[in-house]
Amino acid sequence: MxxxxxxxxxxxxxxxxxxxxxxxxxxxxxxxxxxxLGRRKKIRAKTFELYIYGDPILRLPVGFKVKTSALCVSGNFESILGLVDPSSFPLQELKTTVSRPELLEHPAVKSAKVLKVTYGMSDEYSSVEFFEGLRNVKNKTVYQIECQMNGEQIMELFGAWTNSQRDIGTMFISSFFSSFWMNQRLDEAKRRFNGKYVRLNEPDEKMIPETKCISFPISPNSELVAYGICGADEDPYYLKLEMMPRGSTTSSEWSVSMSGVLNSLGAALNLYNLII
Structure with a gap:
């Protein structure tokens, strides 16, 4: 045979x-x-999505390039860039796994308007270095997906954002597993960084109903606003930090304080009823 x-x-x-x-x-x-590929050397695609895990990409036409506005890739990030037409940069969106801290300094990463990143397990560096680098990136919108910061790392994120001047509309969106735990972190950030409870003058339809909303004054023209929003399948909740024009929020300190008073009063009445 x-x-x-x-x-x-x-x-x-x-x-x-x-x-x-x-x-x-x-x-x-x-x-x-x-x-x-229709024997074409250049293809236009709204999103170029490719997943590889250490294996080289072989057997493509010589000079093959993809012109795209959104790149979604994991694995060997730098090897994928050779397949992207240079005219695609800066990208509208880049979603990737970061396995080395220096990748956050790559021109393709720094220039992307929307950056979605997750931590790639590595023997060479820890998640601490990943989060440290991520909180200081300057992209217009940053999503930290499929991985979560601990309490102190969240406070370091707030510290970095409350102590730097960023453009209006700049956002950092971080995955969370619990809206209750998120509210605890918001309360802690309010105490540490002189924030106040507020409500948005223009409601965000993605806002979690039970989330708290905190504002931090940054400059005469801007304020940092933080609250929870609904997430995707992988990340049910997100903590959203956004630099907004001053006056985008209205103080709700009195209503939050009264809510605490009423809750305390209700607990006292329940205890009194149990005693009698």
């Missing part, structure tokens, strides 16, 4: 198609890739 190469592939259904090829595997793989 003679041996031969067979390629199996699907065509939008559960039916598998088979094709016998009398050529070496690496030649067949490149031919298949070229056929699937």
């Amino acid at each position: 003679s041996e031969y190469l067979e390629i199996r592939f699907g065509a939008g259904s559960d039916t598998a198609h088979r094709r016998r090829l009398d050529m070496k595997p690496h030649v067949a793989a490149k031919k298949l890739a070229c056929d699937l």
Whole structure:
């Protein structure tokens, strides 16, 4: 019985198609890739999404490039950039795993308008270094996804943002597993960094109903506002920090204080009823 190469592939259904090829595997793989890409060297894609975990990308057409506005990649981030057309930069959105702290300084990362990053496990550096670098990036919008800071790291994030002048509209959005725990961190940040309870003058439809909203004065023209918003499947809750124009919020200190008084009064009455 003679041996031969067979390629199996699907065509939008559960039916598998088979094709016998009398050529070496690496030649067949490149031919298949070229056929699937229509033998084009440049492709336009709104989102270029690619997941690799240490394996090199082979058998693509010579000079192959993708022009895109959004890049979603894990694994060897730098090797993927060679497939992206230079005219794609700066990216509208970059979603990636960071396994080395210096990647946060890469031009493609620093220039992305929206940066979504998660911590990549590494023997060379810890999550502490990851969070330390992440809280100081200057992208317009930063999402920290699928990984969470501890309490002190959250306070360090607030410290970095309350002690630096950032553009209006700049945001940092951090994943959380509990809205209750988030409120505890908001209370702590309010005490540490001279914040106040507020409500948004223009409501955010994503805001978690039970979340607290805290404002920190930054300059005569800006304030840092922090509150919880609903997340995605991987991250049910997010803590959102946004630099807003001064006057975007209204103080609610009195209502929060009265709520605490009423809760204390209710607890006292319940205790009195138990005693009598």
